[in-house]
Amino acid sequence: MTDPIKLSEAEVGKAYEVIKVEGPALIRRRIMDMGIIPGAKIKVLRLAPLLDPIEILVRGVPLSIRRAEAQYIIVRETS
Amino acid sequence: MKGTIKLALAGSPNVGKSTIFNALTGGRAWVGNWPGVTVEKKVGVMKLNGYKVEVVDLPGIYSLTAYSIDELIARNFIIEERPDVVVVIVSAINLERSLYLAVSLLELGVNLIVALNMVDLAEREGYVVDVKKLEALLRVPVVPTIAIKGIGIDKLKNIIIQSISNPRRNPAIVDYGDPIEKAISRLCSFMKTHTPEVVHTYHPRWLAIKLLENDRDVVEKVKLLPKGDLLINMANEMRKELESVVGDLEVYMVNQRYAKILEIVDKVVRRVRVKGISVSELLDTVLLDKFLGLPITITSIYLMLYFAYNVSLPLVDLVDALFSSLADYTRLILQDKAPLLASLLADGIITGVGTVLVFTPMIAIFYILVAILEDVGYMARVVFVLDKVLHRFMLPGKAIVPLILGFACNVPAVLSARTIEDENDRKTVIMICPLSTCSARLPVYLIIASAIFGTYAALAITSMYVLSIIFALVIGFLFKSFIFKGPSIGFIMELPPYLMPQSRTVLIKTWERTKRFLTKAGTVILAAAILVWLLSITGPKGLIGPEALEDPALLKASWVGAIGRALQPIFTPMGWDWGATIALFFGFMAKEVVVSTMAMVYGAEETSLGRAILAHFSPLSAYAYMIFVLLYVPCVATMAVIRSEIGLKYAVLTIMYQMVLAYLASLAVMFIGMILGLG
Ligand SMILES: Nc1nc2c(ncn2[C@@H]2O[C@H](COP(=O)(O)OP(=O)(O)OP(=O)(O)O)[C@@H](O)[C@H]2O)c(=O)[nH]1
Ligand SMILES: [Mg+2]
Secondary structure, three states: OOOOEEHHHOOOOOEEEEEEEOOOHHHHHHHHHOOOOOOOEEEEEEEOOOOOOEEEEEOOEEEEEOHHHHOOEEEEEEO | OOOEEEEEEEEOOOOOHHHHHHHHHOOOOOOOOOOOOOOOOEEEEEEEOOEEEEEEEOOOOOOOOOOOHHHHHHHHHHHHOOOOEEEEEEEOOOHHHHHHHHHHHHHHOOOEEEEEEOHHHHHHHOEEEOHHHHHHHHOOOEEEOEHHHOEOHHHHHHHHHHHHHOOOOOOOOOOOOHHHHHHHHHHHHHHHHHOHHHHHHOOHHHHHHHHHHOOHHHHHHHHOOOOHHHHHHHHHHHHHHHHHHHOOHHHHHHHHHHHHHHHHHHHHEEEOOOOOOOHHHHHHHHHOOOOOHHHHHHHHHHHHHHHHHHHHHHHHHHHHHHHHHHHHHHHHHHOOOOHHHHHHHHHHHHHHHHHHHOOHHHHHHHHHHHHHHHHHOHHHHHHHHHHHHHHHOOOOHHHHHHHHHHOOOHHHHHHHHHHOOOHHHHHHHHHHHHHOOOOOOHHHHHHHHHHHOHHHHHHHHHHHHHHHHHHHHHHHHHHHHHOOOOOOOOOOEEOOOOOOOOHHHHHHHHHHHHHHHHHHHHHHHHHHHHHHHHHHHEEOOEEOOHHHHOOHHHHHOOHHHHHHHHHHHHHHHHOOOHHHHHHHHHOOOOOHHHHHHHHHHOOOOHHHHHHHHHHHOOHHHHHHHHHHHHHOOOOHHHHHHHHHHHOHHHHHHHHHHHHHHHHHHHHHHHHHHHHOOOO
16 A cells, blocks of 8 residues: 555646545635545646646546645545 | 515535526526636525515535635525525536535525536536436435526426425435434434524524534534523533544544435436546646646737727727717707807717727627636636746635736626635735726726837737736735735635536626626716816816817816816826826726826817827826826725725725825836836
């Protein structure tokens, strides 16, 4: 099994699974309400041209998320 | 009449709530293909089987936890005003996430109907949703719809009628498992016996769940109720106990809800075609490309402005000619009989209002283009591409929307800042909104630039847009660093699929935005034109007469001349004469008035105003003047909306910083120009 990393450090094109959501209560709740909860699958689709935010696929729908928030999402690479 | 029914339309952002609202009520709520179009609740009325149904279109929310003002509006409406029926719109192409809100609403215990919208797009993606099964699993009615085509709306109306007499609720949709369910029922029975007032206001199961989750807002409200403290303490103790079993309770509860949703989705979604690569994905690989993304975004904004300018030019000339001949004709028939009236109509009203109205075609075309971009779904991509820039300046990503909207008109721009979660962020964005160069300023740039800069006119005008953005970012950064301190909360935004623009949607928006411009021409600008005319033909020594408008020497002796000359020394460094100064003075009302005042003061009509300007400005002083107009104050309408959004104090602060900024910036232009030897 691979080591957990922050979503902000994830690589484009790879698939991940959420392990934990951290951060201040409000941000954390917001992230979770969008369906990013432990066990959810995330695919990193692309980086914005200026490298931030990143576009991820969660629950079948693309989302844009800033690295600043993505760092609160702890993920593990899946195959 | 059987009475009034309150019906709320709820749903995640961009699922089609406003489209359904329009279909139900024949209303004209704004629709757009990016999250956060609706920022205020909008009410419409529908007659249904003898009932008067008040339909309320709400801003999109992902859950009942509220973060931003628009979300609070939605949440409070549903929780406090207790609509008789709630229709939750669920998107067939975003089933998991949009069902989350549906489940939250079920838990709240409302009388619910599910409208499963965008089934056409699901089919495009190659799957179908089994409506019957979904209905059985949720235990409330489900109606499939294609809102933009009006499909399913009649069925929805029938179901609404049924649910008025036969409410359908299902608060226990999610089973949280043994220890938690026990805690919930213990809290519920405690409420029933000890705090009946609480149960009166909220559904007991929902309240128990929220208290266990430690929902900030709910805890605050329960505290105020009799014996609320007792209840809260009890819930807190239970939470501690439960967390030793299941870990973080909040995470656990959200997890259970999504687990339930996944279970449902698994059962109701049937793939009919293997998933291919979708049009949206294909477009995004190009439009959001690492190298092409940024140039494409900037080019498209530029092209929009360029198009609006060029395509409308013949139309602008046509309207212009119309007004000129109207003025001439008025003079012709009235000159001898009533010279004063002829002058009021021709020189005052027709010239004044006409100067502004000639730009209607250009503004309408710009609005059409903006509306198309919004409807296609590209606006969300613009936000994605430019977000980093905003982040650098400590601004929230959502600030880009007000700033772009501001290019058309600052008033809707200020309102659209409601989607910004953080209060400090929102204040900052609202206060920089007026720096976004609205279409009202365009006439001023156009007249001056085309008179002075010839072939470089487009470049000069474009530079105003670029400077407008730079100033907005820098000032925003300063506000965030010194006044509204704190980190800017970023946001998570869905990137909607690309859709064909709907002509109805585009036309409604264009018309309503243009209407705002026309109304302003008919009220503020009309009043300003009359006032300027009046102050031009009278002076400290009494009536001068319409001759003042033809003879600069006479005009100098009028009130306009007096005020202009009194203020003029302030602008000596910029080399603006009293005519230019008085135009700025009246521009307080609306920036278009700058042009109409100049037209009157320089005794020129629209067509020859260019020549007059050439005589009164050097290229450098003209450019400084354009910068000043870009920055100097919000118009009256914008001031009013800033005040109502964030208070008088900030409205005044906005006016003051803008004046100082405008003065310093135009002074700097003169200074730099002199050094470069352009003076
Ligand atoms: N293909 C298709 N498009 C739809 C349907 N319903 C709505 N749309 C489009 O989806 C987009 C969003 O619609 P809106 O009605 O603005 O959505 P909303 O839920 O009010 O959005 P917010 O106010 O931003 O929360 C618009 O571009 C609509 O034209 C549908 O059934 N099928
Ligand atoms: Mg809407």
